[in-house]
Amino acid sequence: MAKPLINVPAKAKRGEVIEIKTLISHVMETGFRHSNIGEFLPRDIITQLVCHYNGEEIFRADLFPAIAANPFITFHTVATESGMLTFEWTGDNGFSATGQANIAVVD
């Protein structure tokens, strides 16, 4: 399973709004297509991305087939304290992938 690419600033000032960028390998098959030889391609997508900051949920996205292959999602959060951000992608056919990033918050 391919590793997701997560970009979180390694260091931030307390109270600073930081940008988080995520990229993950996934075909995001829509469930509305057929292959070259006419076989129906069943839906196979990531349905959710959840991000926790030191255990507390700070962001959740519900994805639909209209999200491009290899989903790229960016969002923001306030750097409150040093610690860890964890990311969990879940989807069809039992898909699950996780990632994490550390952040050091200074005054």
Add this chain to the structure above:
Amino acid sequence: MTEIAFAFRCVLSSVLIGTTLAAAGEIPMSERRSGYDMMSADTKAMQDDDTANPASLWVLEGETLWSTKTTNNKSCADCHGDTAQSMKGIAARYPAFDTKLNKPIDLGQRINLCRAEHQNATPFAPESRELLALTAFVARQSRGSPIVQDDPKMQPAIAAGRALFEQRLGQLNLSCAQCHDDNWGKQLAGSTIPQAHPTGYPIYRLEWQSLGSLQRRLRNCLFGQRTELYAFDAPEMIALEAFLMWRARGMPMDAPGVRP
């Protein structure tokens, strides 16, 4: 054949040759532009930011494969050391002439030869995720390096590639040159026709929603010409790759690129 018919044939073929020559308008060096230059701001931004470029996913996988040991306990890294040094400019020099095989090979074939000769491993299939990942990782080290195609032993392949590039093909009777030399910058349906300089391969093509090689792109063009597709790694493919790299000599690599 009667004399009249023969004379008629001669006139006909000189007309045909005339149009063929007229169509082969090579792009002056100073007017060459990479496909990147013709993209929208959004697509350029997608390529420029490594954290947004979807090809980064393959580069990351390639980096892992690069240091993965095979059955004989050897990884690419064991021989090649620091890739930032050892692989810089390498992708910019392929296809290259392999003296042992006595023929030109492209970067994917080089990686597979290494696997067979030094790693006791089975070659990856053309367009397989692993081969694209390793190619992307190696090509990434050549970002900014100028394309070089100056080995005299490559001349026959380059000449063969040029002939193929200028050859009218398929049900549309269309050559590569008619689009990419004569009509670049104009619109074909909704798309701008690029000059076809392979600076960014392997590319993440939005149309594919995936990474793909120059050979895959060439097969797409051949399909567009409504002609029979060359098989992956066919001599025609390598010749076309060699000619296109020669045609783009001196231009900086921007692999792995994003293209529409």
Add this chain to the structure above:
Amino acid sequence: MDQSRRELLTGAAAFAGGLLLVSARPADATPASMQAAIRNMLGDVEIGKGKVSLDIAPLVENGNAVPMTVAVESPMTATNYVKAIHVFNEKNPKPNVISIHLGPRAGKASISTRIRLADSQRVVAIAQMNDGSVWSDEVNVIVTLAACVEGL
């Protein structure tokens, strides 16, 4: 040259023919079904114009990956924040694109992603505030597809 141009035009027509085949996928979502999806998600609320800014290029090269940013004007404090952002389209097979749930800890209500657009169409972004008010923005996007489409 004339001959070559004429043949190129023939070629372009054939390429365009290929395009039609490729874009003939089910385009089921309609303006009405998009409205239904919006009501389904948000209930029967009044949707105001403003506060939301949906940023998509009006002309995109390929509908397979269209960069999109949604930003909502909000101080993002404990008492005044954006609860959710939803994006809908009217011509893909389904009207939903993405739903984002956030809170004051976001600091800034601005998200980006890449979406698929099966055709030129209207895209709508809607923000739900913590006070129950709902705001929106919309953009009409023209999608041009790559000419030499995948054959195999």
